[in-house]
Amino acid sequence: MSVLNVDHISAHYDDGLHRNCVLDDVSLQINANDLIVILGASGCGKTTLLNVIAGFTSPSIGKIELDGKLVSEPSAERGVIFQQDALLPWLSVLENVAFGLKIRGMPRIEREKIARHFLELVNLSKFEKHHSWELSGGMKQRVALARALASDPRILLMDEPFGALDALTREQMQELLLNVWSQTHKQMLLITHDIEEAIFLATELILMTPRPGKIAQRLPLNFSQRYVSGESARQIKSDPEFIRIREQVLEWFFHQETVRKSEEGI
Amino acid sequence: MKKSDYRLLSIVTILLLIVIWQVVTFFEWIPVLYLPSPVAVFQQFYNVATVGYMDATLWQHISASLSRIGLALLFAIFVGIPIGVAMGVNDLVHATLDPIIEFYRPIPPLAYLPLIVIWFGIGEFSKVLLIFLAIFAPIVLSTATGVRRVDIVKVRVAQSLGATRWQIIWHVIIPNSLPEIITGIRIGLGTGWSTLVAAELIAATQGLGSMIQSASQFLMTDLVIAGIVVIALIAYFLEMVLRRLQKTLAPWQGKNY
DSSP states (O other), X not given: OOSEEEEEEEEEEEOSSOEEEEEEEEEEEEOTTXXXXXXXXXXSSHHHHHXXXXXXXXXXXXXXXXXXXXXXXXXXXXXXXXXXXXXXXXXXXXXXXXXXXXXXXXXXXXHHHHHHHHHHHTTOGGGTTOBGGGSOHHHHHHHHHHHHHHTOOSEEEEESTTTTSXXXXXHHHHHHHHHHHHHHOOEEEEEESOHHHHHHHOSEEEEEETTTBEEEEEEEOOHXXXXXXXXXXXXXXTSHHXXXXXXXXXXXXXXXXXXXXXXXXX | OOHHHHHHHHHHHHHHHHHHHHHHHHTTSSOTTTOOOHHHHHHHHHHHHHTOBTTBOHHHHHHHHHHHHHHHHHXXXXXXXXXXXXXXXXXHHHHHHXXXXXXXXXXXXXHHHHHHHHHHTTSHHHHHHHHHHHHHHHHHHHHHHXXXXXXXXXXXXXXXXXXXXXXXXXXXXXXXXXXXXXXXXXXXXXXXXXXXXXXXXXXXXXXXXXXXXXXXXXXXXXXXXXXHHHHHHHHHHHHHHHHHHHHHHOTTTTSOO
16 A cells, blocks of 8 residues: 555635636655655646645645545644745754654653754754754755654655755755665655756656646656665766656656647747 | 944944033033033932932832833733734734724823823822833734744644644744744833833822922922933843843844744
8 A cells, every 4th residue: 555645636726717727636656665756847736736745735626645544734744844944943953853752742852862863864963052044055954854854754745855955965965865765764755846856866756747737747767776776876867877868858848848838829 | 444443433422422511511601500510410310329319219219110111011021922922823813902902002102191090090000001001012013923924834844743733833933923022022111111201200209200300390400311311221221131132032033044
């Protein structure tokens, strides 16, 4: 049985005049150890999809099941990481990571032990007493990752987690994420508009098209497994196979764009 | 110029004013009744600090004023912050209370002092109530604004870590509004202090306002000026304490976190 089952989800909103369809009949399954990446241009409904899965908004049609149970609101079983860091500036790095456990009523010593473990996992042990405004963008996202993991969610949802980072930090974060993924065996769903990032990370790549947002293609990939097995990131990203898929996806996007423009008569 | 140079310049301005004041009074270009010398003012200050005036020392006048505003502030914080939070998170509460607060907030407190006197007499209660009302509105409104401005992403992260609605209010929304809450207290305390002194001018036997009011009736200009300086210094001191508090409690404010 799949861990997460997104079953025929559609989402509309009314702006008073029109009924706008944001998501049209989206279905996907996330199984154990999957790292599913959703790639799409802005406006393709990928953030709406993540918000629906996280429980922040409800779908107009369809249902979400986690371990076979229907979900309708946010819970600690679905950890979320946003593009902008959402650390609480009045708490230290350690307290931020332990926040979810504190809310559950876990005693301080116990929760700080767990928080320290995850800070070590993201290489931030030395910064546990710092505050969020003293950290760089990449460090903040590492804290956010540790915080989400500390609550031991069934699945981790990430909405363009590296979107605000510079190119170099972004590459480092992708590698860190794969290391965390292989060590924690967490299921993950990541949204991005960066083609190379998507292909590098995904075990299954889902391509979405906009207006209305729907799934156009699914590609099983294995570059993340190759990284976990010891190949270097640069080696993988310059592999002819990687480049071929990258160009193929890029071409597909350009094609979509041309079709859309001709349909709209631009 | 360095930061310390600017500070020096400010000090020079103050010293220069005192020197001009001394020169003007030394040559008696203005009669002593209107403008006593700084030395005379300082002597009067020393006198009232040690011997006292109106059966009370300066310290007793100061503590009478400070305890009134302190009491009012305490009540305003304990009542105002919860109401502000409630108005910020709940539209129903906001719609109910907003007209009341917005109606009385722009009225100068001294305008409704006569009404308070009719209702509650001229005792301590009336004065504390008046200052309470002056401090209450800014605290409530700033708190509500701060609460409404909370970043949705922070709330969502807390939700996805399993926080309940009350936990979100307590652990996310209130700490996040701390800068605005303290700003509200700062604004309220400023209004409260000016209201207090004015109220004491009208009806009180102790307190800095009544001290200078009485001194003026006996044409003790030096004591009036000494009193004004003390009132100004206390207002400045309160503002500095709150600014420091804001920096300590909300060090992330103004930083790109």
